[in-house]
Amino acid sequence: MRFKPKQISLAVGLAFAAGVAGQASALTLDQYDANTINVYLTGSTALDPAIEAYMRVVCASSVDTFGASGIDQTTYRNALENIAQNVQFLGPQTIYSTAAIKQTMYFCQLRNDTTVTDPTLRGKKVLVRKSSGDSGEGIVAGIGAFGGPVFMTSPNTSVLGVNANYGATTVCGTTPTSTVAASGALVAENIYTCTSSNVPVTLKTAPTVVGLADVEPSLINQFLSPQVDLTTSGIQAKNIAANIWGIAVSLPFRNALQKAQSITVGDDTEAGMPSLSKAALLSIISGQIPSVSKLTDSTGTVLSSVAGVTAPANTTFYLVRRPDSSGTNTSIRATLLGEGCTPGVAGMAPIVGNVCGTSSVFVGQGTGNLLDCLTTLNTQNKWGLGFAATTNVPVVNNGIGWRWIKVDGASPSIINSASGKYDIFTEATLEYIGDGSGNPNTGDANANKVVTEMIAQLGQPTVLASINTAKAIQNLAAPNWFSGLVTPGVNAGLFSPPAVLNVANLNTNPTIPYSRSANGANTCQAPEFVKGTINVQVQ
Numbered sequence: 001m002r003f004k005p006k007q008i009s010l011a012v013g014l015a016f017a018a019g020v021a022g023q024a025s026a027l028t029l030d031q032y033d034a035n036t037i038n039v040y041l042t043g044s045t046a047l048d049p050a051i052e053a054y055m056r057v058v059c060a061s062s063v064d065t066f067g068a069s070g071i072d073q074t075t076y077r078n079a080l081e082n083i084a085q086n087v088q089f090l091g092p093q094t095i096y097s098t099a100a101i102k103q104t105m106y107f108c109q110l111r112n113d114t115t116v117t118d119p120t121l122r123g124k125k126v127l128v129r130k131s132s133g134d135s136g137e138g139i140v141a142g143i144g145a146f147g148g149p150v151f152m153t154s155p156n157t158s159v160l161g162v163n164a165n166y167g168a169t170t171v172c173g174t175t176p177t178s179t180v181a182a183s184g185a186l187v188a189e190n191i192y193t194c195t196s197s198n199v200p201v202t203l204k205t206a207p208t209v210v211g212l213a214d215v216e217p218s219l220i221n222q223f224l225s226p227q228v229d230l231t232t233s234g235i236q237a238k239n240i241a242a243n244i245w246g247i248a249v250s251l252p253f254r255n256a257l258q259k260a261q262s263i264t265v266g267d268d269t270e271a272g273m274p275s276l277s278k279a280a281l282l283s284i285i286s287g288q289i290p291s292v293s294k295l296t297d298s299t300g301t302v303l304s305s306v307a308g309v310t311a312p313a314n315t316t317f318y319l320v321r322r323p324d325s326s327g328t329n330t331s332i333r334a335t336l337l338g339e340g341c342t343p344g345v346a347g348m349a350p351i352v353g354n355v356c357g358t359s360s361v362f363v364g365q366g367t368g369n370l371l372d373c374l375t376t377l378n379t380q381n382k383w384g385l386g387f388a389a390t391t392n393v394p395v396v397n398n399g400i401g402w403r404w405i406k407v408d409g410a411s412p413s414i415i416n417s418a419s420g421k422y423d424i425f426t427e428a429t430l431e432y433i434g435d436g437s438g439n440p441n442t443g444d445a446n447a448n449k450v451v452t453e454m455i456a457q458l459g460q461p462t463v464l465a466s467i468n469t470a471k472a473i474q475n476l477a478a479p480n481w482f483s484g485l486v487t488p489g490v491n492a493g494l495f496s497p498p499a500v501l502n503v504a505n506l507n508t509n510p511t512i513p514y515s516r517s518a519n520g521a522n523t524c525q526a527p528e529f530v531k532g533t534i535n536v537q538v539q
Contacts, residue, residue: 032107037124037446039454042131043138043212044327045366046243046389047428049467050458050485051130052106056186057463058116058453059108060123064176066105066192104130117456118449126450134365135213135220136325140228142211142431143235185462208442210451211431214243214327215334216521222340223324223333234434234441237521241459242488242512244425245331246390246404246412247281250318250374253383254403256309260297265308268403270413275406282336284319284385287349290360291315292383310381318384319349319361320373328367331426332387334523341524357382367392374402390483391467413483414468418501418512419535423527427488427517430455459487461495461509468510489530490515497532 041051055063105127110116112123131137176190213220216237221227249257257274258265264272276284283289292315295303304311322329329348333339339347353359356373357380364370367388377384378401386402390412394401404412407424416422432451435441440451457463468484487495489512497513498505513532516525 031125032127033125035125036107037121037126037450038444039126039128039442039447039450040131040209041128041212042133042141042209043431044135044214044428045133046214046328046391047212047241047458048104048130049391050241050463051128052104052189053186053463053466054454054458055106055108055128056189056466058110058457059106059187060111061109062182062188062190063106063108064190064192066107067103106130117453121446121449121453124446128450131209134323134325135215135327135330136224136323138211138213138327139217139220139224139431140211141209142213142237142433143217143228143230143232144208144433184466186466208433210440210442210454212428213431214331214428215426215523216429216517217431219334219340219523220325220327220330223330225324232433234436235431236434236438236440237429237431238455239427239459239488239490239517239521240430240455241464242425242427242486242515243331244390244412244414244417244422244483244486245328245335245387246392246424246483247276247407248371248374248386248388248392248394248402249405250377250382250384250402252310252312252378252381253385254405256303256306256383257405259308260303260306270411273404273406273411275409278336278408281407282346284317285321285332285348285387286337286346287319287361288346289317292317312383313381316360316382318357318359318377318382320356320370320377320384320386321348321351321361321363322367322370323351323363323365327426327428328388331523332424335424335426338524371402378402389485391485411483414486414506414510414512415501415503417483417486417514418497418506420514420527423514425486425488425512425516425527426523427490427515427521429521430458459485459491459495461487461511464510465508468507484510487511488515488517489513489528489532490517499533501533501535 052065055065107125107127109125110121110123116122133141177193178191180189180191182188217230217235221230254274255265257263257276258267258272261274263274266272280289289295292304292312293302294317297303297306303309304315330340333348334341337348338345349361351359351363352361354363356362356364356376362373364373364386370386371388371392374384374386390404394403406412407422410416410421412422412424417425430451432440432442435448440448442448442451464485464487487510489497491511495509495511497511498509511532513529513534514527515530516523516527518525518528518530
C-alpha cells in the first residue's frame with residue numbers, strides 16, 4: 001500500500017486536533033487474543049524512542065508498555081549467534097551485560113480515525129514486540145537470515161491472564177510501575193517493568209521479523225564477521241528517519257577544553273560548549289591520540305599543563321566506542337573517517353580490552369554502556385571521548401556527567417543540521433523481505449499492513465517532535481537548544497521542511513532539507529540538498 005502526502009498530512013493534523021477524545025477505553029493485556037496483530041521488530045536501539053512515540057500516536061486512549069530485562073546473557077548471545085548464520089556480533093568479548101538485554105512490548109487498540117491511514121486496521125488490537133539489539137542484528141533479522149529474535153516467554157504461567165499459547169512474553173504484575181500522561185498527539189502510557197526475579201527465561205523464535213538499522217545493510221555488513229548474504233531475493237531497505245550523532249566526552253576533558261578555549265569552566269549552556277576540529281576528532285577516533293600529551297592549546301602548551309586545568313589521573317586518552325555490529329559505530333566510521341566508503345582510509349581504533357578506565361579503547365555493547373563508561377571516567381578523573389545519538393541526555397548529578405561538545409564550532413543541534421553547519425547524521429533504515437512488489441511479507445497480512453504504516457510514519461514530524469522536545473534540555477541552561485531524530489530531506493515528498501529554518505519552526509517540524517540517500521540508501525554520500533531552503537547566512 002502506498003501513502004499519499006495529503007493523506008498523511010491530514011492524519012497528523014487530526015492526531016493533534018483530536019488528542020484522545022472519542023477514543024475507546026484503554027485495553028489491558030488480558031484482552032490479548034488470537035485476533036491480536038503481532039509485529040516483531042529487532043535491531044537499532046537508537047530507533048526505540050521513535051517506536052514508543054509512534055505507538056502513542058496511533059493507539060487509542062493509552063498504550064501499555066512492558067519491558068523485561070535481566071535476561072541471561074550467555075543464553076541470549078548463543079541463541080543469536082547460533083541461529084543467525086553464526087554471525088559473531090560480539091567478537092571475542094562477552095559484552096552483553098545483563099542489564100543491557102531488554103525486550104519491550106507495546107499493546108493497545110489502534111485508533112479508529114485517519115491517524116491510522118489504513119482503514120482495515122482501525123480499531124484492531126496490536127502487540128508490537130521490540131527485541132534489544134543493534135543494527136547488525138536488525139540487518140540479519142530483516143533479510144530473513146533467521147526466524148526471529150529471542151523473546152522472553154512464560155510457558156507455565158499467564159501474563160495478566162494471557163494464554164501462553166499466544167506467545168505473551170513476561171510476567172510483569174497487574175499494576176503499572178509508572179505512567180506517562182497524555183500530551184498533544186500522544187496518548188497516555190502505562191509502563192510495566194519486569195525484573196529478572198519474575199521473568200522465566202525461555203527461548204522463542206518469532207515469525208519473520210522486521211529489522212531496524214542506523215544505516216543501509218550493505219554498509220554495516222562490511223563490519224560483520226562473517227558477512228551475511230545480501231543477495232536474497234526480495235530484500236527491501238526503506239529510509240525512515242535521520243539520527244543526529246553527537247560527540248560525548250568525560251567531564252574532566254570537557255572542563256579542560258573549556259579552560260583552553262577561554263570558556264567559563266562548568267558552563268553548561270550551548271554557548272559554553274567547547275569544540276574540537278573534525279581533523280582532531282578523526283585522529284582521536286582512529287587511535288592516533290593515545291596520550292593526553294598529544295593535545296595542546298594554541299600556544300603549544302600541553303593541554304593537561306595549561307594553567308587552571310586539573311591534570312588527569314594518568315596520561316592515557318580513552319576512546320569509548322561501540323562494537324562492529326553497531327549502527328552508531330558504523331555511522332561514525334562512515335561520516336567522519338570514510339571507513340567502509342573509501343579504500344585505504346584510517347579505520348576506527350580497534351578494541352583492545354573491555355575494562356572501562358583501564359582499556360584505552362573500551363567497547364560498550366549498548367549506548368548506555370558507552371555513556372556509563374564516560375561517567376566512570378569522570379569519577380576517575382580521566383579524559384575520554386565517545387559518541388551517541390543526540391536523543392540521549394547528559395546524566396548530571398551535582399555536576400558529574402558526560403557532556404556534548406561542538407565539532408568545528410557547531411553544536412549537534414537540529415538547527416545546525418538543517419542549516420548545513422553540522423553534518424554528522426545518517427539515515428536509519430527498516431529492512432524486511434518483500435513480497436515481490438516491494439511490500440512487507442511477514443507471513444501475516446495484518447502485520448504487513450502495520451509495518452507499511454510504520455515505514456511511512458515512524459519518521460513523521462509529529463512523532464519525532466515529541467521525542468526531541470521531551471529531551472530538549474541537553475545543556476541545562478539552554479532549554480531552546482535541542483537535537484535528536486529528524487525527518488531527512490529524502491522524505492520531503494511526504495513532509496516538507498519549514499520555509500524558515502529557526503528553532504521555533506524546527507521544534508514542531510524537525511525536518512532537514514538534506515539527505516545522504518537522495519538516490520537510495522547510501523551513507524557514504526555527502527549530504528545533498530533535496531527540498532526546502534538552504535540557509536547561507538554565516539554566523
